Amino acid sequence: MSVRVQKLAGDSAVSYTVLGEDDLPIAAVEAFLVSLVAKGKAPSTVKAYARDLGDYFEWLAQQRLDFADVEIEQAALFFDWLRRPAELRKPGVFVLPGVTSTLEGTTLIRKRAALAEFYRFHALRGTAKPIFGAKTGSGRLPTGDYIPLLAHTLSGPVEFSPIKITARRKPPRDLTDHEVSSLQDACRNLRDRFLVTLLYECGLRISEALGLRHEDLDPAGGAVHVVAREDNPNQARVKGMKDRSVPVRDYVFFRYADFLDAEYGDLDSDFVFVNLWRGHPGAAMTYSAVSDLEARLQAATGVDDFTWHTLRHSYATRLLRADVPIEVVAELLGHASSQTTRSTYAHLTLNDYRRALLEHGVLDGEDAQ
Numbered sequence: 001m002s003v004r005v006q007k008l009a010g011d012s013a014v015s016y017t018v019l020g021e022d023d024l025p026i027a028a029v030e031a032f033l034v035s036l037v038a039k040g041k042a043p044s045t046v047k048a049y050a051r052d053l054g055d056y057f058e059w060l061a062q063q064r065l066d067f068a069d070v071e072i073e074q075a076a077l078f079f080d081w082l083r084r085p086a087e088l089r090k091p092g093v094f095v096l097p098g099v100t101s102t103l104e105g106t107t108l109i110r111k112r113a114a115l116a117e118f119y120r121f122h123a124l125r126g127t128a129k130p131i132f133g134a135k136t137g138s139g140r141l142p143t144g145d146y147i148p149l150l151a152h153t154l155s156g157p158v159e160f161s162p163i164k165i166t167a168r169r170k171p172p173r174d175l176t177d178h179e180v181s182s183l184q185d186a187c188r189n190l191r192d193r194f195l196v197t198l199l200y201e202c203g204l205r206i207s208e209a210l211g212l213r214h215e216d217l218d219p220a221g222g223a224v225h226v227v228a229r230e231d232n233p234n235q236a237r238v239k240g241m242k243d244r245s246v247p248v249r250d251y252v253f254f255r256y257a258d259f260l261d262a263e264y265g266d267l268d269s270d271f272v273f274v275n276l277w278r279g280h281p282g283a284a285m286t287y288s289a290v291s292d293l294e295a296r297l298q299a300a301t302g303v304d305d306f307t308w309h310t311l312r313h314s315y316a317t318r319l320l321r322a323d324v325p326i327e328v329v330a331e332l333l334g335h336a337s338s339q340t341t342r343s344t345y346a347h348l349t350l351n352d353y354r355r356a357l358l359e360h361g362v363l364d365g366e367d368a369q
Contacts, residue, residue, distance in 0.1 A: 003058040005050045014043040014235055016050040021061060028067055028128075029053050032121050040230065042237040044207075052114035055082060062091045068128040075115070076163055079108060108165045171347035172313035175200075179303050180314070186300035190259040191276060192293055197255050198224070199308060202246040203315030203333055206308040210285055211236035212272040218245075219253040226334065234284040244334050316341070320348050 002021040007014065015037050018029040029050070036046050059078050060067055081089060085102045122128035175183075180200055187193040199209060202224050211232045216225045228241035256272075267274060269282040275289070290308065298306050312333070319329045330338040357363040 002061055003054050005047070005054045007047075016043075016047050018050050018054045018057060020057065026057055028122065029057065029118075031125075032118050035121060040241065042207075042239075043235045044237070048110070049114050049117070052111045053118055055111065056115060056118075058089075068122070072163075079112070079163060079165065082108060082111065105165055112163060112165060172317070172344060173305055173310045174314040174317040175303070175306070175310055179301070179306070180311075182301040183297050183303065183306065186297050189276065190255070190263050191273065194255045194259045195273060195290075195293075196297075196311065197252060198248075199311035200314060201252050202248050203312045204246070205239060205312060205334075206287075206290055207236045208238050208334075209236075210234055210271075210273055210287070210290065211238065213270045214272055215270075217253070217256060217272065219250075219256075222250065222253075223247050224252075232284065234286045236284070236287075239334060240336060242334050242336075244331060246332050316345060317348065320345055321352070 003026070004019050006017050006019055008017055015033065017025045017033060020026045032053070033046055033050060036049060056078060057067070059081050060070070063074070063077075065074065082103060084093075119128060180196070183196050184193050187196060195209060198204065199206070204212075204224070204226065208226050211227075211229060211234075212224075213227070216227055218225060223245045225245045226238055226243060228238040228243055230237075230241075263276055264274075267276075267282040269284070271282075271284040273285045273290075275281050275283045275285060294306070294308060298304055316329055316333055319332070320326065326341055327338045330341040333341060335341050354363065
């Protein structure tokens with residue numbers, strides 16, 4: 001690959017750039033990524049945009065195209081190229097129609113959204129012409145009377161998205177009580193056991209847990225406070241920089257106290273989840289460390305599809321099945337709106353309908369299979 005993504009690390013911040021064939025930053029991408037950093041986007045978000053645009057500029061380089069001159073028909077060919085296996089993305093390789101896509105629809109949709117935001121940025125700057133789709137039904141976009149490429153990500157009504165991508169949405173996985181107990185029992189220390197318990201009991205994202213300070217845990221108030229901060233040395237971020245407080249059961253704080261007493265000891269750190277024995281004791285745990293722990297727990301328990309996010313999904317599922325109002329669940333999860341929660345957990349509706357029909361004798365056990 002002639003285009004590559006490079007990490008940029010400063011004294012207190014991490015960002016990314018995309019280098020072209022000449023090993024210099026691609027100016028159009030660099031300007032866009034700098035704008036994301038200026039908006040306070042998380043390093044993981046900037047990295048994802050950089051990787052997606054790296055793919056796009058690799059394709060542009062093979063086609064000898066300037067990004068500012070791409071038309072909608074050409075952009076559609078980029079997504080055909082993305083569906084190929086990596087070894088078939090080389091210049092001059094012809095692929096017959098019908099080859100199975102190597103990327104999930106959800107991944108392609110993410111890349112489409114990244115491209116949309118990139119073109120929106122340059123259309124507003126006047127450094128790229130819009131890639132035309134359909135006229136708006138009403139209202140106007142900053143780019144004129146026509147909708148630019150992937151304009152479903154912009155404000156204003158649209159008639160259709162110029163490039164269609166179908167994705168089969170998998171219902172989120174929720175863990176059984178037995179699986180959660182197995183995960184807790186497989187932990188080698190009280191810190192890891194507390195991490196599993198905390199995510200299961202209050203639905204935090206792993207990034208939010210890594211950013212927790214001791215002051216965020218409130219035993220007297222029976223709550224965990226999720227506080228958005230930009231200065232975490234491990235790059236942990238609260239998604240959307242949205243503060244919230246989550247009530248939790250007392251036993252969560254009992255496990256926290258056990259962890260502090262038996263393992264944390266005299267370590268001088270503001271962070272809850274820290275290195276205990278490896279690296280620099282007291283330093284905040286990193287994404288790499290919790291990724292390794294996730295893999296160890298998978299192997300030890302046989303729960304192959306376990307991820308930190310399944311603990312969050314299990315928390316949300318438990319609340320919804322207990323008839324907690326969806327608006328409350330959305331706030332506890334830190335979702336931007338209850339519509340996000342509703343679309344993510346839509347599968348629960350069918351499951352709950354089935355359960356109600358079973359309870360009323362409309363279905364029997366065989367019908368439920």
